Amino acid sequence: MRNSKNSFLAVVVLLFGCTVFAQESEPEVLPETSQYKDPKTKVWFNTYGNIRIGKRFFWDAQTHFRFEETESTPFMGQIGQIYNRHAIGYIFDKKSNFRLGGVVRINFNTDEDSDGRNVVPEWRIWHQYQFAMPFYTAMFYHRIRIEHRWSQGFAEDSDYIFRNRWRYMFRAKIPLNNTKLSPKTIYVAPEAELIMQSGKEVVASPMEDLRLTTTIGYIVTPRLTFAAGVLYNQGQERYNGGYYQQGWTLRFHMYYSPDFRRVKNKLPDVHLTD
Numbered sequence: 001m002r003n004s005k006n007s008f009l010a011v012v013v014l015l016f017g018c019t020v021f022a023q024e025s026e027p028e029v030l031p032e033t034s035q036y037k038d039p040k041t042k043v044w045f046n047t048y049g050n051i052r053i054g055k056r057f058f059w060d061a062q063t064h065f066r067f068e069e070t071e072s073t074p075f076m077g078q079i080g081q082i083y084n085r086h087a088i089g090y091i092f093d094k095k096s097n098f099r100l101g102g103v104v105r106i107n108f109n110t111d112e113d114s115d116g117r118n119v120v121p122e123w124r125i126w127h128q129y130q131f132a133m134p135f136y137t138a139m140f141y142h143r144i145r146i147e148h149r150w151s152q153g154f155a156e157d158s159d160y161i162f163r164n165r166w167r168y169m170f171r172a173k174i175p176l177n178n179t180k181l182s183p184k185t186i187y188v189a190p191e192a193e194l195i196m197q198s199g200k201e202v203v204a205s206p207m208e209d210l211r212l213t214t215t216i217g218y219i220v221t222p223r224l225t226f227a228a229g230v231l232y233n234q235g236q237e238r239y240n241g242g243y244y245q246q247g248w249t250l251r252f253h254m255y256y257s258p259d260f261r262r263v264k265n266k267l268p269d270v271h272l273t274d
Contacts, residue, residue, distance in 0.1 A: 030204070030242035036234070040247040041069045043076045044231075052259040060087040060099050075250065082106040087126065095132040101107045102126070103147070109154045123150045137179050142192075161201045166209065169193035173217075182197070183220060189215040189227070195235070196267030201258040205241035209233050215251070226253040 010091040019050025048063035062085040070077030103124035107118055147165040154157045171191035178185040194210040201210075215229030234246040 016149075019127070020098055023081045030240065034244055036244045037237075039074045040245070042080065042249040043067045043249055044249055044251045046251065046253045048255045050255075052257070052261060054261075058089045058097075059092065060085075060089050060101065065259045070110065070111060079108050079112050080110050081108065085126070087128070095134075096130065098127070098129050100105055102128045105180060105231055107151075107154075111154075114154060118154075119150055120154055120158075120175070122152075124148060130201065138172055138174040139181060141169070141171040141173075143167075143171065145169070161199070163197050163199040166196040166198070167193060183219050183221050185219045187217050187219070189213075189217060189229070191215070202238055205236035205238050207236050209235035210239075215253070217253075223257045223259070227253040227254075227255070228255075 013132050035048045044067070045065045047063045049059070051059040051061060063084065064081070064083035064135045065079065066077045066081040066083070066086070068078055068080035069075055081104050084105065085101070085103045087099040089097050089098045089099035089235040103122075103126060105122040107120050107122055107125070109118050109120075124147050126145060126147040127219045128143065130144075131142045133142070144243070145165075145167040146165070149163045149165055150160045151163070152160045169191060170193075171189060173181060173187050175181055176186045176188060180189060191211075193209075193211040193213075194207075195211070196206055199205065211231055211233045213229050213231040215227045217225055217227030219225045229251050231249040231251055233249070234244050237243040237245055
C-alpha cells in the first residue's frame with residue numbers, strides 16, 4: 001500500500017511539474033485585435049557623408065544621434081542611440097550605386113525603472129542598392145537595404161540574437177523654387193520605407209517598421225545640403241506581434257560630399273544622396 005501511495009504522489013508531482021513547465025514555456029497570448037501603444041516622441045540629428053575616394057568608389061560615412069522622450073521630458077528627453085554606419089560604395093553609372101559596410105550602434109537604456117545595464121552595443125553588416133529615376137523637374141529614388149543584425153537587451157545575462165532586416169524605401173525630391181535640383185534650391189522630399197525582419201526570434205513579428213516622412217531641404221552647394229522633416233512610424237513589438245509601437249520624430253539632416261581628387265579625374269555629378 002505504501003508503494004502505491006508513493007507511486008501516486010510521484011505521478012501527481014510529475015504531472016504538476018509538467019503543467020507548470022508548460023505554462024511557463026507557452027508563448028505570450030496574442031490579443032484578439034491589434035493593439036496600438038501610445039506614440040513616443042523622438043528627435044534625430046543625422047549626418048551623411050559621401051566622400052569620393054576614386055573614380056568609381058566612395059566612402060559612405062554616417063553618424064546619427066537619436067534622442068527619445070522620458071516620462072518628464074518629451075522629444076529630447078534622453079539619448080537613445082548613437083549610430084556609426086560606414087560603407088564602401090561603387091558608382092555603377094549616373095543613376096545607380098551600391099555599397100557594403102558595417103554598423104556599430106550604441107543603445108542607451110531609456111527605461112527609468114529598469115535595473116539593467118545603461119549601455120549595450122549592437123552590430124550590423126549592411127548592403128544597399130539605390131537607383132535614381134528623373135521625372136520632369138523631380139528625382140525619384142528606389143532604395144533596397146539589407147541588414148544582418150546582432151542585438152541584445154539591457155539585462156545582465158541577455159544573449160545576442162540574430163535577425164535579418166529587409167528594407168525598401170521610395171523617395172522623391174521635388175524642387176520648389178527652381179526647375180532643377182541645383183544650389184540655392186529648396187525642395188520637398190516625401191518618402192515611405194517598409195522594414196521587414198526575419199529570424200527565429202521574430203517569427204510572430206515580421207513587420208518591424210513602416211516609416212512615412214516628409215522633409216524640406218535646401219541645397220547650399222553641390223557638396224552641402226541641409227534638411228529637416230517629420231517622421232511617423234509604426235511596427236510590431238518583437239515580444240508580441242499583436243502590439244504595435246508608434247512614434248513621431250523630428251529629423252534634422254546634413255549631407256556633405258567632399259571630393260579631393262583632381263578635376264580631370266572627376267566624373268559628372270551622380271545622384272548619391274540618400
